[in-house]
Amino acid sequence: MIFSDTVQLSFRNLREAKLRTALTTLGVSIGIASLISMVSLGVGLQEQTVGRFLKSGVFDSISVFSRLPGFEFNLRPARRRATGNRGNVSRPPEKPSPPLDDEALQKLAAIRDVKEVYPTFRVPMEIKFGEFSEFSSALGIPMSAKGEGVFQKISYGSFFNNDTEDTCMLSLDLAGRITDKDPKDLIGKEVTLGYAASNSQPAAPWTQFGGISLQRMEKRYRIVAIVDREPGPTIGAGLFSPIMIPMRKAREMGGADLTNPQAFLRQLSQKPSYVSLTVKVRRPQDTDEVEKKIKELGFNAFSINDALQGAKRAFIILDIILGVIGSIALAVASLGIVNTMVMSILERTREIGVMKAIGGSDGDVRRIFLVESSIIGLLGGVVGIFLGWLVGKVINFGANIYIERQGGTAGQLFFIPWWLIGCGVAFAVVVSLVAGSYPAARAARVDPIKALRHD
Amino acid sequence: MPIILEASDLKKYYTMGESVVRALDGVTLGLQQGEFLGLLGTSGSGKSTLLNLIAGLDRPSGGTLKVFDRTVNEMTRKELSMHRRKNVGMIFQSFNLISTMTARENVALPLMFAEIPAAQREQRADQLLESVGLSGRQLHKPNQLSGGEQQRVAIARAMANSPAILLADEPTGNLDSKTARGILDLLKELHAREGKTIVLVTHDQALASQYVQRNITLLDGRIVSQVPA
Numbered sequence: 001m002i003f004s005d006t007v008q009l010s011f012r013n014l015r016e017a018k019l020r021t022a023l024t025t026l027g028v029s030i031g032i033a034s035l036i037s038m039v040s041l042g043v044g045l046q047e048q049t050v051g052r053f054l055k056s057g058v059f060d061s062i063s064v065f066s067r068l069p070g071f072e073f074n075l076r077p078a079r080r081r082a083t084g085n086r087g088n089v090s091r092p093p094e095k096p097s098p099p100l101d102d103e104a105l106q107k108l109a110a111i112r113d114v115k116e117v118y119p120t121f122r123v124p125m126e127i128k129f130g131e132f133s134e135f136s137s138a139l140g141i142p143m144s145a146k147g148e149g150v151f152q153k154i155s156y157g158s159f160f161n162n163d164t165e166d167t168c169m170l171s172l173d174l175a176g177r178i179t180d181k182d183p184k185d186l187i188g189k190e191v192t193l194g195y196a197a198s199n200s201q202p203a204a205p206w207t208q209f210g211g212i213s214l215q216r217m218e219k220r221y222r223i224v225a226i227v228d229r230e231p232g233p234t235i236g237a238g239l240f241s242p243i244m245i246p247m248r249k250a251r252e253m254g255g256a257d258l259t260n261p262q263a264f265l266r267q268l269s270q271k272p273s274y275v276s277l278t279v280k281v282r283r284p285q286d287t288d289e290v291e292k293k294i295k296e297l298g299f300n301a302f303s304i305n306d307a308l309q310g311a312k313r314a315f316i317i318l319d320i321i322l323g324v325i326g327s328i329a330l331a332v333a334s335l336g337i338v339n340t341m342v343m344s345i346l347e348r349t350r351e352i353g354v355m356k357a358i359g360g361s362d363g364d365v366r367r368i369f370l371v372e373s374s375i376i377g378l379l380g381g382v383v384g385i386f387l388g389w390l391v392g393k394v395i396n397f398g399a400n401i402y403i404e405r406q407g408g409t410a411g412q413l414f415f416i417p418w419w420l421i422g423c424g425v426a427f428a429v430v431v432s433l434v435a436g437s438y439p440a441a442r443a444a445r446v447d448p449i450k451a452l453r454h455d
Numbered sequence: 456m457p458i459i460l461e462a463s464d465l466k467k468y469y470t471m472g473e474s475v476v477r478a479l480d481g482v483t484l485g486l487q488q489g490e491f492l493g494l495l496g497t498s499g500s501g502k503s504t505l506l507n508l509i510a511g512l513d514r515p516s517g518g519t520l521k522v523f524d525r526t527v528n529e530m531t532r533k534e535l536s537m538h539r540r541k542n543v544g545m546i547f548q549s550f551n552l553i554s555t556m557t558a559r560e561n562v563a564l565p566l567m568f569a570e571i572p573a574a575q576r577e578q579r580a581d582q583l584l585e586s587v588g589l590s591g592r593q594l595h596k597p598n599q600l601s602g603g604e605q606q607r608v609a610i611a612r613a614m615a616n617s618p619a620i621l622l623a624d625e626p627t628g629n630l631d632s633k634t635a636r637g638i639l640d641l642l643k644e645l646h647a648r649e650g651k652t653i654v655l656v657t658h659d660q661a662l663a664s665q666y667v668q669r670n671i672t673l674l675d676g677r678i679v680s681q682v683p684a
Binding site for chain 1: 507510512513532533536537539540541544545547551552553555564565567568569570573612613615616
């Protein structure tokens with residue numbers, strides 16, 4: 001019997017027992033719905049926490065440092081514990097690394113899955129606005145950071161239009177200290193930034209630190225945006241600083257990092273190089289691989305992707321627990337399938353006998369019953385996913401009303417990713433195939449002579 | 456005419472609780488191609504058991520049964536179902552049509568098992584229905600047909616895969632005598648027109664003798680008489 005005929009025959013058999021088919025399918029739907037809503041709750045909660053961090057842009061960046069002799073770089077004890085042997089293997093050899101110069105930058109940029117590489121320019125400076133004055137530091141922001149990380153949601157104003165104008169963005173903290181009034185009013189106002197620059201090489205000062213004479217410079221910068229830091233991990237902090245200026249402006253100021261004497265001395269004594277580079281990868285999950293490759297090149301690399309490993313593990317366990325709870329209803333539903341199919345065999349014993357008498361093989365009969373139960377599974381799976389989605393929506397709606405009343409931010413507690421839809425339907429079919437296998441085997445073994453006597 | 460079916464010392468025993476029922480107790484017989492054979496006997500004589508063995512619905516307990524030089528005893532379940540599909544066509548006392556299917560679908564069902572494409576199945580089913588005098592009834596379901604008509608559908612179904620042997624188990628048992636004659640006339644016609652080998656199981660000796668070429672009477676699982684011998 002060819003497959004399409006088997007499917008057609010199975011469909012017609014199911015139609016003959018509409019009510020029973022509908023009830024059994026509904027049972028499977030409820031099973032799948034409970035599984036889907038449980039798992040989507042797990043996924044949703046994970047999105048709400050881990051996912052939010054991932055989007056903050058901290059997790060797709062790796063800080064690359066030059067390894068200085070005598071400077072033990074040991075920021076990652078957690079990782080070594082977590083990964084055991086691997087931590088030791090990837091531990092960089094204790095020799096001075098190649099200089100972090102433009103050549104190194106090109107090399108890093110060539111690594112697979114690296115989106116971009118830019119040097120870190122953190123310039124210590126004084127910010128003045130009217131009576132207000134504070135010593136702080138400015139960070140060079142690449143234009144590509146627009147719409148990423150903390151710049152996804154800018155509190156007031158908007159990201160730099162270009163990197164040629166003297167414009168800056170301020171942190172909400174700093175803005176709050178500058179003015180007692182609404183920070184919003186600062187947009188378009190100018191602040192005075194005072195910083196130290198070497199006056200020997202005005203054209204490209206960031207590559208030359210031979211000249212020791214530094215000069216205090218002052219420039220007026222227009223505030224274009226006020227940015228708030230994402231609530232989340234403070235280590236690493238990504239691209240965020242009280243004062244943020246275009247990368248190009250930071251370069252022009254002279255990247256002399258005066259906050260770290262070692263680094264400064266190195267800049268003065270050796271070939272020109274950067275203090276650190278930031279490597280952005282395409283996707284957060286590429287971080288590990290890229291980090292390993294950077295270390296193979298002999299640099300120190302650091303990302304805080306690992307900080308979330310524990311949380312991710314916890315969520316996997318949560319997902320499993322929720323999945324098991326959700327599966328209980330499905331297990332009951334699968335018993336429903338067994339029951340329905342066994343009943344159906346009893347009712348159709350004579351029919352099975354006739355089919356065998358006129359040339360149906362055991363395999364034909366088995367397949368008819370297997371296809372019938374998988375059709376129930378397929379229909380139940382599809383309806384169940386819809387039901388699960390609906391349940392999630394309803395609970396989400398209610399929960400968000402409560403959360404907002406409590407002063408929290410509403411979010412999607414239930415999240416159904418595409419893979420869950422596919423897995424849900426596939427799981428429903430597999431479960432019903434397993435449930436149908438016993439009745440199908442039983443139908444296949446029906447003795448035609450007894451069956452034909454059966455009424 | 457060549458022998459297409461050969462049974463020698465064929466036995467079939469059933470165990471009913473403690474006791475052994477000897478449904479067939481050493482039957483030896485040969486069947487020529489194109490023969491119209493009547494199997495007579497009271498109920499429990501073993502005639503239906505013999506028919507079921509020939510049909511490949513059951514396996515012998517002893518002796519051998521050869522159909523087209525193949526020993527039915529040794530066939531696997533799969534081979535038995537192939538035997539039922541290709542070599543024999545069964546007609547039952549209670550018609551055994553599938554009630555949810557139309558006449559056409561019932562006739563086409565064996566063709567479905569034989570993996571014939573749908574369009575060809577329909578065409579063949581309509582042809583067969585016409586040949587049993589049921590043109591115009593293709594879309595009727597069994598409960599919309601009279602007993603005689605249902606049995607005609609069953610005969611058309613038995614013919615679907617063009618088997619060499621038709622096995623009819625009391626095909627007129629549920630029909631009034633006039634309708635019964637119509638069915639037997641149809642079988643005779645198929646025998647004459649298409650040269651089908653037919654085994655007719657019945658308990659009505661008088662009726663059977665008007666149609667069959669040879670009568671075998673069974674009693675307690677043994678052959679007691681053959682006419683003509």
